[in-house]
Amino acid sequence: xxxxxxxxxxxxxxxxxxxxxxxxxxxxxxxxxxxxxxxxxxxxxxxxxxxxxxxxxxxxxxxxxxxxxxxxxxxxxxxxxxxxxxxxxxxxxxxxxxxxxxxxxxxxxxxxxxxxxxxxxxxxxxxxxxxxxxxxxxxxxxxxxxxxxxxxxxxxxxxxxxxxxxxx
Amino acid sequence: xxxxxxxxxxxxxxxxxxxxxxxxxxxxxxxxxxxxxxxxxxxxxxxxxxxxxxxxxxxxxxxxxxxxxxxxxxxxxxxxxxxxxxxxxxxxxxxxxxxxxxxxxxxxxxxxxxxxxxxxxxxxxxxxxxxxxxxxxxxxxxxxxxxxxxxxxxxxxxxxxxxxxxxxxxxxxxxxxxxxxxxxxxxxxxxxxxxxxxxxxxxxxxxxxxxxxxxxxxxxxxxxxxxxxxxxxxxxxxxxxxxxxxxxxxxxxxxxxxxxxxxxxxxxxxxxxxxxxxxxxxxxxxxxxxxxxxxxxxxxxxxxxxxxxxxxxxxxxxxxxxxxxxxxxxxxxxxxxxxxxxxxxxxxxxxxxxxxxxxxxxxxxxxxxxxxxxxxxxxxxxxxxxxxxxxxxxxxxxxxxxxxxxxxxxxxxxxxxxxxxxxxxxxxxxxxxxxxxxxxxxxxxxxxxxxxxxxxxxxxxxxxxxxxxxxxxxxxxxxxxxxxxxxxxxxxxxxxxxxxxxxxxxxxxxxxxxxxxxxxxxxxxxxxxxxxxxxxxxxxxxxxxxxxxxxxxxxxxxxxxxxxxxxxxxxxxxxxx
Numbered sequence: 001x002x003x004x005x006x007x008x009x010x011x012x013x014x015x016x017x018x019x020x021x022x023x024x025x026x027x028x029x030x031x032x033x034x035x036x037x038x039x040x041x042x043x044x045x046x047x048x049x050x051x052x053x054x055x056x057x058x059x060x061x062x063x064x065x066x067x068x069x070x071x072x073x074x075x076x077x078x079x080x081x082x083x084x085x086x087x088x089x090x091x092x093x094x095x096x097x098x099x100x101x102x103x104x105x106x107x108x109x110x111x112x113x114x115x116x117x118x119x120x121x122x123x124x125x126x127x128x129x130x131x132x133x134x135x136x137x138x139x140x141x142x143x144x145x146x147x148x149x150x151x152x153x154x155x156x157x158x159x160x161x162x163x164x165x166x167x168x
Numbered sequence: 169x170x171x172x173x174x175x176x177x178x179x180x181x182x183x184x185x186x187x188x189x190x191x192x193x194x195x196x197x198x199x200x201x202x203x204x205x206x207x208x209x210x211x212x213x214x215x216x217x218x219x220x221x222x223x224x225x226x227x228x229x230x231x232x233x234x235x236x237x238x239x240x241x242x243x244x245x246x247x248x249x250x251x252x253x254x255x256x257x258x259x260x261x262x263x264x265x266x267x268x269x270x271x272x273x274x275x276x277x278x279x280x281x282x283x284x285x286x287x288x289x290x291x292x293x294x295x296x297x298x299x300x301x302x303x304x305x306x307x308x309x310x311x312x313x314x315x316x317x318x319x320x321x322x323x324x325x326x327x328x329x330x331x332x333x334x335x336x337x338x339x340x341x342x343x344x345x346x347x348x349x350x351x352x353x354x355x356x357x358x359x360x361x362x363x364x365x366x367x368x369x370x371x372x373x374x375x376x377x378x379x380x381x382x383x384x385x386x387x388x389x390x391x392x393x394x395x396x397x398x399x400x401x402x403x404x405x406x407x408x409x410x411x412x413x414x415x416x417x418x419x420x421x422x423x424x425x426x427x428x429x430x431x432x433x434x435x436x437x438x439x440x441x442x443x444x445x446x447x448x449x450x451x452x453x454x455x456x457x458x459x460x461x462x463x464x465x466x467x468x469x470x471x472x473x474x475x476x477x478x479x480x481x482x483x484x485x486x487x488x489x490x491x492x493x494x495x496x497x498x499x500x501x502x503x504x505x506x507x508x509x510x511x512x513x514x515x516x517x518x519x520x521x522x523x524x525x526x527x528x529x530x531x532x533x534x535x536x537x538x539x540x541x542x543x544x545x546x547x548x549x550x551x552x553x554x555x556x557x558x559x560x561x562x563x564x565x566x567x568x569x570x571x572x573x574x575x576x577x578x579x580x581x582x583x584x585x586x587x588x589x590x591x592x593x594x595x596x597x598x599x600x601x602x603x604x605x606x607x608x609x610x611x612x613x614x615x616x617x618x619x620x621x622x623x624x625x626x627x628x629x630x631x632x633x634x635x636x637x638x639x640x641x642x643x644x645x646x647x648x649x650x651x652x653x654x655x656x657x658x659x660x661x662x663x664x665x666x667x668x669x670x671x672x673x674x675x676x677x678x679x680x681x682x683x684x685x686x687x688x689x690x691x692x693x694x695x696x697x698x699x700x701x702x703x704x705x706x707x708x709x710x711x712x713x714x715x716x717x718x719x720x721x722x723x724x725x726x727x728x729x730x731x732x733x734x735x736x737x738x739x740x741x742x743x744x745x
Contacts, residue, residue, distance in 0.1 A: 084203070084206075084329070085206055085289070085329050086329065086411060087289075087326075087327070087328060087329025087330055087406055088406060088407055088411075090325065090326040090327075090328075090329070090406070091326055091403050091406045091407050092407075094326055094403065098441055098442070099441050113203065115190065115199075115203070115207055116328075116329075118325075119323075119325035119326075119328055120325075121325075122325030122326075123325045123326050145182065145186045146179065146182045146183075146186070146323070147178070147182065148175060148178050148179050148182070149179070149323060149325070150179070150319045150320060150322055150323070150324075151320055151324055151325070151447070152445075152446040152447050153325050153326070157446055158446050159320075159395075159446060159447060160175060160319070161319075161449075161450065161452075161453040161456075162446060162450065162453075164175060166173055166175065166453070166456055167173050167456060168173055168174055168175075
């Protein structure tokens with residue numbers, strides 16, 4: 001189950017994570033809908049680009065720009081939050097949306113929790129795979145923590161001062 | 169001052185609801201302490217030695233009388249009748265209970281206040297010049313820009329989980345009173361040759377474990393681009409700042425590692441994507457916010473001669489506490505929170521209420537909190553100074569020590585803070601008692617003595633003329649002494665004079681440093697200037713030349729650590745109990 005477009009729905013994408021000893025160039029990519037690590041995409045690109053559908057995920061220390069040439073090829077791009085306090089994923093989302101103009105599904109994976117997904121949504125994520133022990137319906141509540149924000153962001157093209165008549 | 173509109177109110181109301189639910193989940197154990205810790209910190213809530221502590225934001229140090237009364241209310245209702253004003257112009261309450269925290273935020277929201285982002289690895293409360301809007305040397309009033317930055321940084325979705333905390337300071341005056349060189353970003357409002365307003369941007373300054381003076385990142389960012397440019401600086405930091413080592417995670421380490429030229433290149437490369445975009449500040453928004461900071465309704469007055477006062481006590485207070493004002497007939501007045509025997513920066517609920525009343529009577533109902541941990545009434549008629557002085561004296565806020573030895577900056581230290589290695593407040597008390605003679609202090613003249621109970625430097629010891637740092641040696645508290653630090657335009661970092669001292673030796677150590685100054689000073693030379701001229705050697709010789717006796721009187725219970733049980737409703741390991 002994941003959260004997408006503010007609802008909880010079934011999802012059959014599998015996130016491939018390399019186990020110890022597995023190498024990006026030799027790991028076997030199985031299944032129809034797989035979200036592969038960036039390193040696997042870069043190492044096996046020739047084979048993988050023949051797939052009808054493919055997802056890729058970035059670790060928090062990887063760069064959105066690594067996907068610049070290929071951005072149109074992915075049905076989903078995911079960004080991993082190894083710990084919720086690792087905030088690099090928010091800037092990765094910014095780059096994907098603003099610099100690379102990516103308009104497809106952007107999914108937060110890893111330690112995705114109720115109290116962070118409001119900011120994640122603002123930064124450009126539109127899909128959330130909560131940590132395995134968390135209930136999606138509970139996590140979903142986090143998306144409505146605020147009805148209003150000051151800054152422009154991916155979910156809101158204009159900052160408050162350009163959007164409303166202030167002072168009322 | 170800035171007043172909330174319905175949008176500000178709504179955002180803050182939603183924040184209170186959010187935090188109330190987070191506290192509920194924590195108390196039910198639905199949220200672990202690890203997950204909750206970061207959430208509470210971003211609402212200003214710490215777990216200290218005895219109880220929860222809340223740091224309430226005072227944006228750029230400006231409060232109304234109604235807000236000051238709210239502090240008094242919080243002190244009475246939720247705390248033990250007092251609060252502590254901090255070096256970041258905020259106020260902290262030390263004795264809180266977790267279930268009360270949402271109610272405190274709700275109470276604060278009624279007077280347009282909050283505790284947003286006063287801790288945590290996010291953009292902290294923005295500090296500024298305590299004399300903004302009234303200083304004679306001001307070129308541009310920084311407050312509208314500070315408020316625009318406050319709104320931009322509030323709940324900024326991309327920057328809530330930075331590698332480490334991030335502090336902005338902004339000034340618009342010739343003399344920097346906002347310590348911009350020791351902030352992650354320091355902004356100096358300037359005008360270019362065409363008379364347009366922009367900002368000189370310093371980056372990578374800071375105190376703490378690795379003190380660094382900030383370096384210039386850009387000499388002129390036009391005001392319209394303040395937010396997008398700042399955003400690019402913070403973004404580069406968010407992406408590349410170190411996350412593997414807490415002590416190397418501040419932006420200063422990144423700037424040093426990359427070099428300022430490469431850091432600047434990265435910032436500007438990022439900025440190209442957002443420059444002139446929606447985040448660009450509009451003239452309409454600047455005008456809207458600036459309208460809150462127009463001068464109050466001053467009367468047309470002439471200056472009163474303040475040099476010919478025949479009451480010596482009043483004259484002494486005027487000399488230290490009364491600051492020049494750009495409006496004829498007016499003065500800015502510093503109310504001292506540094507009375508001997510009181511923890512520096514502490515005020516009781518009664519003092520807060522009384523200060524609110526003084527502000528209403530003498531200064532258009534507004535006060536400022538200074539980074540030196542005092543209060544300012546910024547718009548007092550000179551002809552009312554005597555009446556104000558008489559009232560302030562009765563409240564214990566008219567000690568004529570502003571800028572002198574006993575006007576110390578002091579962190580809460582070992583009495584309250586889980587990070588501290590040593591006591592700060594009892595040391596400040598011992599030193600104040602030792603040197604409180606006003607004639608002596610006036611003779612010594614301008615002197616900044618700053619005390620931090622640990623390396624995190626909340627007491628700004630690196631920029632004190634005399635800096636005192638509490639250190640831990642085999643579980644015992646010792647104090648390291650530095651000389652030659654300074655804040656302001658000629659900011660510098662102090663240098664350690666040598667091995668550290670016991671608590672009981674400290675008054676004698678300070679006395680010896682002062683003896684060197686008195687012996688070596690040129691006519692009219694300030695303490696810091698003598699240190700800069702003659703170097704550290706004469707001070708070292710004097711201090712270490714003969715054994716330093718411990719002052720046995722300082723072993724009395726008066727100077728002991730606060731000994732109180734913990735008041736936690738959650739299981740928690742406290743370092744002392």
